[in-house]
Amino acid sequence: MDGVVSVGVDSSAESRAAAGWAAGEAVLRNGALRLVHVEEWPLPLAVAVPTVDRTDHRRWADDLLDGVGDAVRREHPGLAVERRRLSGRPAAALAAEASRAEVELLALGSRGLGTVSGVLMGSVGMAAVGATRTPVVLVREHGPTADGDVVVGIDLGGQQDAALDFAFAEAERRSCTVRAVHGWTLPVALKNEVARNVAEELRAELLPWRRARPSVTVVERPLMGAAATVLVDEAAGAELVVVGRRERRSPLAPHIGHVTHAVIHHCSSPVAVVAHP
Incomplete structure (x- = not known):
């Protein structure tokens, strides 16, 4: 058996979609x-409703993890499923989980609710993305089904080996096509000449x-x-979209790139x- 695919789980539909995607990826x-x-x-709910205590919440979390685990096992019999209940700030805890040596990637629901009522998982996910070197996959509730391409964004002249390695490996696992996309802008008068040069650079x-993964x-x-x-x-209809992120931090927040x-x-x-x- 190879490494671990970790997925953040909460009560949202996006979180469950991420768990389903991560299970297929682990297989x-x-x-x-x-x-x-x-x-x-x-939790805010625990402050507003004193009858909700930490033991209640942990029991709820355990039931949640058990329920999601049962669902993915039904879909993927034989899949080894582990569970972890962590404490702390969600983004920091998830980034720390992703950084564990055995974890190959982290999956998160892209718009679900976090463990703090009213906090979008999107904000947690963005923070987690910027805080770890491990690939992070963000999954929506209603994304495309399988059988699309793996689309990868290319910045010619940039540092993109890691993104290309990831995209080609994912395409090989899925037996699908890599669609390498590069956008460029210049005055229309130079369009034809520049287009030929860009195509050659991309090739x-x-x-x-291509040589490393000829299949x-x-x-x-x-x-x-x-x-x-x-x-x-x-990216419309893609099975997976792969983008790069430069490892650098601004004074206020991790850098994602526009x-x-x-x-x-x-x-x-x-x-x-x-x-x-």
């Missing part, structure tokens, strides 16, 4: 699934991965337009965010 990787619930105490950029079909999509807009449009930020918020497909130097 593809011949690994284990780890269900993780983060308890942040006190050269992908050559090492993977690759479609090159150098398109004129803003990178974020082009990538969101191309293209990655746009894809996370506007794509209905699962979005994998892969960190690079």
Whole structure:
């Protein structure tokens, strides 16, 4: 058995969708699934309703983890399913979980409720994405079904080896196509000449991965337009979208990047965010 696919679990439909996606990913990787619930105490509900105490909440969390575990085992008999109940700030605890040596990736519901009533899982997910080097996959409740492409955004001249490695490996596991997308903008008068150069650069950029994984079909999509807009449009119906994130921090918050930020918020497909130097 290989590594572990961890998934954050709460009571939201998006969280359950993430658990289902993560279970399928664990099967593809011949690994284990780890269900993780983060308890942040006190809950607002516990303050408003004194009869709700920490023991009650832990019992509820255990029931939640058991229920999600039973559901994924029914869908994937034989899958090894672990469970962890953690305490602390959700984003920090999930990032720490993702950073464990055996964890290959972390899956999160992209718009679900966090363990603090009224806090969007989106904000927790964004914080977790920026706090770990481990790939994080954000899953919506109603995303596309299987049989689409793996779409990867390419920044020519950028540090994107990690994102390409991830995209090609995922496509090989799924026996599907990699669609490599690069958006570019220049004055219309230079369009034809620049388009040829961009296409050649994109082909050269992908050559090492074509050679390393010859079984993977690759479609090159150098398109004129803003990178974020082009990538969101191309991602429609994708099985998985892969984007990079530079490992750097601003004084106020982790750096995500505007293209990655746009894809996370506007794509209905699962979005994998892969960190690079």
